[in-house]
Amino acid sequence: xxxxxxxxxxxxxxxxxxxxxxxxxxxxxxxxxxxxxxxxxxxxxxxxxxxxxxxxxxxxxxxxxxxxxxxxxxxxxxxxxxxxxxxxxxxxxxxxxxxxxxxxxxxxxxxxxxxxxxxxxxxxxxxxxxxxxxxxxxxxxxxxxxxxxx
Amino acid sequence: xxxxxxxxxxxxxxxxxxxxxxxxxxxxxxxxxxxxxxxxxxxxxxxxxxxxxxxxxxxxxxxxxxxxxxxxxxxxxxxxxxxxxxxxxxxxxxxxxxxxxxxxxxxxxxxxxxxxxxxxxxxxxxxxxxxxxxxxxxxxxxxxxxxxxxxxxxxxxxxxxxxxxxxxxxxxxxxxxxxxxxxxxxxxxxxxxxxxxxxxxxxxxxxxxxxxxxxxxxxxxxxxxxxxxxxxxxxxxxxxxxxxxxxxxxxxxxxxxxxxxxxxxxxxxxxxxxxxxxxxxxxxxxxxxxxxxxxxxxxxxxxxxxxxxxxxxxx
Numbered sequence: 001x002x003x004x005x006x007x008x009x010x011x012x013x014x015x016x017x018x019x020x021x022x023x024x025x026x027x028x029x030x031x032x033x034x035x036x037x038x039x040x041x042x043x044x045x046x047x048x049x050x051x052x053x054x055x056x057x058x059x060x061x062x063x064x065x066x067x068x069x070x071x072x073x074x075x076x077x078x079x080x081x082x083x084x085x086x087x088x089x090x091x092x093x094x095x096x097x098x099x100x101x102x103x104x105x106x107x108x109x110x111x112x113x114x115x116x117x118x119x120x121x122x123x124x125x126x127x128x129x130x131x132x133x134x135x136x137x138x139x140x141x142x143x144x145x146x147x148x149x150x
Numbered sequence: 151x152x153x154x155x156x157x158x159x160x161x162x163x164x165x166x167x168x169x170x171x172x173x174x175x176x177x178x179x180x181x182x183x184x185x186x187x188x189x190x191x192x193x194x195x196x197x198x199x200x201x202x203x204x205x206x207x208x209x210x211x212x213x214x215x216x217x218x219x220x221x222x223x224x225x226x227x228x229x230x231x232x233x234x235x236x237x238x239x240x241x242x243x244x245x246x247x248x249x250x251x252x253x254x255x256x257x258x259x260x261x262x263x264x265x266x267x268x269x270x271x272x273x274x275x276x277x278x279x280x281x282x283x284x285x286x287x288x289x290x291x292x293x294x295x296x297x298x299x300x301x302x303x304x305x306x307x308x309x310x311x312x313x314x315x316x317x318x319x320x321x322x323x324x325x326x327x328x329x330x331x332x333x334x335x336x337x338x339x340x341x342x343x344x345x346x347x348x349x350x351x352x353x354x355x356x357x358x359x360x361x362x363x364x365x366x367x368x369x370x371x372x373x374x375x376x377x378x379x380x381x382x383x384x385x386x387x388x389x390x391x392x393x394x395x396x397x398x399x400x401x402x403x404x405x406x407x408x409x410x411x412x413x414x415x416x417x418x419x420x421x422x423x424x425x426x427x428x429x430x431x432x433x434x435x436x437x438x439x440x441x442x443x444x445x446x447x448x449x450x451x452x453x454x455x456x457x458x459x460x461x462x463x464x465x
Contacts, residue, residue, distance in 0.1 A: 019335055033207045033267050034277035038339035044348030045360040052364040075199020077271030124379050
């Protein structure tokens with residue numbers, strides 16, 4: 001029993017101690033699951049309007065079919081979709097749109113020829129939640145241009 | 151020195167009914183199998199649409215170093231792994247070859263979660279629960295409520311191995327206690343990170359309003375939209391969040407507070423889910439297990455105090 005307790009004690013210390021690794025190794029902290037740093041939602045927001053944005057990318061294929069570009073369609077997580085495509089495309093980044101269309105069309109019979117970034121801004125006001133539609137940013141695969149439409 | 155060792159022993163290894171840990175095994179394995187089990191479709195989709203990982207987890211890097219990617223990280227291999235994990239899970243649930251089954255089951259789940267988090271996204275919900283599943287494999291969680299237990303008792307009844315029948319063990323509570331410590335660590339880490347990064351301004355109400363608004367809008371949670379429109383409620387909930395996260399560890403130092411802290415934790419997570427869809431279901435399961443089994447005397451005393459008078463009145 002003494003030996004078993006010693007082994008278990010070592011396991012306990014190891015499991016608890018390993019949680020220090022992501023804190024000490026900043027570079028590796030995102031890749032040590034299940035030993036993680038638990039700093040989530042840590043940033044404070046300054047007093048001011050409470051706002052949120054809803055964004056989506058709608059793709060149109062060469063046959064004219066419209067389809068929403070989802071994480072499942074892309075095979076990417078929402079974090080990567082946001083960071084690589086949604087946010088840059090919202091700022092008019094053509095290379096992000098081009099990379100997205102290339103990725104989407106890999107092995108497709110009916111390729112996407114246009115991507116439209118649609119978004120709305122919601123704001124908390126005294127009378128409730130106010131919705132404001134933002135200009136649509138459209139990107140066409142053949143023209144290599146970004147077109148902003150309303 | 152020996153005083154410290156006695157204290158260590160007293161904390162981690164008190165004689166505990168093996169039935170408690172066996173119930174924990176059944177609950178943890180059943181919830182993982184029927185509630186949190188990985189989606190094979192999601193994994194195959196990632197494998198088919200990505201030729202490489204975005205941010206491979208340590209476990210995935212380890213596997214990749216041993217087995218070529220095109221051999222293991224394929225839809226066929228993951229389908230096989232999926233079914234091996236499921237079969238091991240069923241065996242662990244009924245307690246057949248409990249320890250090896252639990253080990254295979256936990257390892258399978260670890261691989262699936264680590265794989266999912268190797269594509270640039272990761273979440274906190276699974277970590278402690280998965281560690282608990284793995285620890286169960288190294289504890290006598292199959293002593294009761296198990297095929298192994300039935301077989302052992304039969305052998306015991308035939309008086310060949312009577313010593314194998316164990317209703318109580320000194321090693322039947324430590325996995326739950328580790329979970330308690332890990333939850334204290336994780337909540338403390340989450341709470342202090344908010345205070346160190348956001349400062350006291352984290353509790354200004356606007357922070358929680360913003361988080362709740364963004365996530366409730368995205369995930370469709372009306373209660374979160376309501377919180378986002380009520381500043382005073384957001385201030386109150388922010389203060390509660392910080393106090394809860396930073397002071398959860400008190401339940402380790404003052405054991406009598408533990409059941410109340412666990413109950414508070416369940417409320418905290420139900421609230422988080424209802425307002426923003428923060429689905430810490432695994433933490434809820436762990437908190438419920440801790441609530442029932444870390445301080446069973448608390449429950450007994452509470453039941454004796456409040457239930458006995460009612461029952462005697464009925465009689």
